[in-house]
Amino acid sequence: MSGKTYYITTPIYYVNDVPHIGHAYTTLACDVMARFMRLDGYDVHFLTGTDEHGQKVEKAAAAAGMAPQAFTDKVSQAFRDLIPKMGYSPDNFIRTTEPRHYRACQALWEKLVAAGDLYLGKYAGWYSVRDETYFAESETEVGPDGKRRAISTGADVEWVEEASYFFRLSAWQDRLLAFYEQNPRFIAPESRRNEVISFVKGGLQDLSVSRTTFKWGVPVPNDPAHIMYVWLDALTNYITETGYPDPSAPNAKYWPADLHMVGKDIVRFHAVYWPAFLMAAGVAPPKRVFAHGWWTIEGQKMSKSLGNVVAPAALVDTYGLDQTRYFLLREVPFGNDGDFQRRAIVQRMDSDLANTYGNLCQRVLSMINKNCAAAVPVAGPLQAADSALLDRAAALLPQVRTLIGDQAFNEALITIWDVIGDANRYVDAQAPWALGKTDPARRDTVLWVLAEAIRRITLLVQPFMPTATAKILDQLAVPAQARSFAAMDTALASGTALPAPEGVFPRFVDPEAPAKPARAAKKA
Template identity: 40%
Template sequence: MTRTYVTTPIYYVNAEPHLGHAYTTIVGDAITRWSRLLGNDTKYVTGTDEHGLKIQQAADAAGLTPQQFTDEIAPKFAAAWERLNIANDDFIRTTEPRHKAAVAELLQRCYDAGDIELDTFAGKYCVACEEYYSDDELVILDGVEDCCPVHARPVQYFEEENYFFRLSRFQDRLLDWYAKHPTALRPEHRGNEALGLIRGGLRDFSVSRTSLEWGIPLPWDPKHVTYVWFDALTNYLAAVGFGSDDQDYRDWWPATHLIGKDIVRQHCVYWPAMLMSAGVEPPKRWAIGGWLLVGGEKMSKTSGNVVNPLDLIDDIGLDGFRYYVLAETPYGSDGDFTYEGLVGRYNSDLANNLGNLAARVATVVAKKCGGVGTAPSPDSPLAAAATTAYTDAAASWDDLQPSRALDATWGLIRATNAHLEQNEPWKAEPGPAVDAVMGDALEALRIVAILCSPAIPDTAQAVWERIGMSGQVADQRLPDAATWGGYEAGPTVTKGDPLFPRITL
């Protein structure tokens, strides 16, 4: 059996979940739901990053200890993912004992390999990034010098004794590994950015702090607290038992990481080098997403442009929101969120296409076929459209491109609507010809329900039940379930309430 292990970044708990967090988490959910349809043994993990200076400062501002602060915020992420119908198999927090054990194990391995050494560092540091920057990487904004290029705020000057990971030793090893694994970085243009960072030269980076208390002590020198990236990245290993359950770790590792473009350096440069040092296989691949922008800017608490995904669900419905997130923007590109775009996508793709097709088919079957489903024609022109939809959708899901996969699926919806328009069964007398046309449409809807279930699982199940299918659509197994001819005559077809009532702005 094929095992598939997919992770999201773990999210900082210095603020509540927003649309940017939801975007990556929904993408991961859809990819892993597709994996389960293929019959793969699949594990999907998300969680929260709870250590570091940023968290300590946020806790101080709230008048709480860091543990109290994280205990209040972390459950809000778990609750948000439950509300968004995220089928994650695990939710890891970096304050858990299993994570601390994994961090200690990874650190010790790298230290024993001679790749972590004590040194003194003085430099300019962005607390929000948890990252040091050189002068040529900093920018001038509104006349203010030394601003972080990501967070657009002034950096701070730090000087202290740290342990350093000797990243500079790994340039050739990283380039050689990526050359042997050319599809590891997806999409390609984001991967090229990661490779450019490596080719541009690598600086050693700090793995500890003595000026910080909120974190995991180094196993060989507890006066030092683990630097946040060495801590945070290890969650991907901790979630599969590294340092505590070697069999689980061997079964599941390596992983596919979903990350944002702003953390490419840490995930695609630091992380594989750390793993190489520790004698651990690098990840299987990285899916590097763009940002969902609001007013042309990345969402952030500082900018005040944060969109709460749960507010949008109240307006557009759960599956309407999930569909928009997955279909609107090709993964890897930046998207610009607007409420008008959300409603427009909902009305065009969901209300006018899928919802209208399901309602039209049920209405005609009720009037012309006595409400009973009929069998499709083996030589239906929709058979080829169904094959194309599955083939293209499968390739797109495998390439971690949900928007393309959904466009392929909607190709079958469009072809089915066109087939009905061409044959106009609502104008014909009941009989074999009408039965064949409606059987074709019912079979197309059966396949559509399967193919769209990773994106809009509740709606897919509703369509499945309305055309008289039993059981759970999520229990179907591809590719056999997408083979034309699976709908058998006889089930009762029901119309129900509109799946997606049109929304007027």
């Protein structure tokens, strides 16, 4: 381990519903980042968890006939169950109902009081329970049914008047704009950065940060009639995990976070409120907030009423774990909205995985098994075509490292698959099956070059498809300690015994498709 740290977080997921494809997508992106950085020598801390306070949870628990804590225990488990199902590798799962989180929230509150950034007043305005968000009059509209809703989300809003503590957000406008200017990578992608800067330039109002009309939340220090606004509470989870406010805590080394991964609907909370809270309390803000897009399903917005909400577990059960992981990050430029289409995932499985990557591995390893005594072949002098393929494979790591650092997951996969395409074309051009008859030594060199290219490619695909790539590396007899990027230049050793090859990416067989009729036997 190099001593370089990398702290990455998902948003903590709200426990008023079960996990869907949007939750799976965010955590998957974080998992790929975490796995990549571990392979690249970083001391990684990857955090996910659940946001369990607020009026919405209190109401949902009441509707279910349960106490809030029992309700959150049950629904939080659904998010924990998704971790092994999707092959995620978090270092911890945090819940905002943990005692350590109460301590961190109250410590942050007291810092804001000491800084003079909190004051007691009265809130009167529109509030969405569903979004746990305050809206200005101009951000709402009255629908045909006479109900007032938030324009941006469509959620019903209600008029609220109550005593409240306020955070002096209005005092942070210029300081936030200066911070964005000095840290151009803080908000991504560019469209979200422009959106946030425009919002801040439009003027910031002081933010209500406590409630008195319900009780399910973190009590305000020295004023238990108030509980903290759920977003101040929720955002604090990221420093709770580092042991805040104890600078000597074991995890304190990970702050500031390197990346908060969020959906585009909550970028304002992470890129405006959160850095302002932290800087007011004398805490460094995170280094980067990336807000990705949303998924629709076959061209329609996901909704319970349409019955089209996609459960991640169902995707894995139908298409396979690595296939699902690959599709979600390959299909759409990360940051854009995407549309999940069944025919698209099947096409990716059959074309990209079975025909392109899987077929390359299968035919090369099968030829080695048959012609080279089931061992890594001996490489003779390299020709220009050999060096060209090996050079392209060797150039992948710095290229992919840059793309992953920018969260350009689909571009990273395109770049890797371009080299897989080169390897397939090299097989066809060199025709090792024919060389066996005319020049066996040259055949062995070609097969070694191919095996070595597959090894380099597969090391880089590991974060995306850890199970499938482990099988491929097993078939290349690459030891566990030689699967990090530090071992990228440790070439395959000629003579190493290889196991019998097995296919890794089968073509998709639709379990609901009607069976084809059996062919009639030919007459003798």
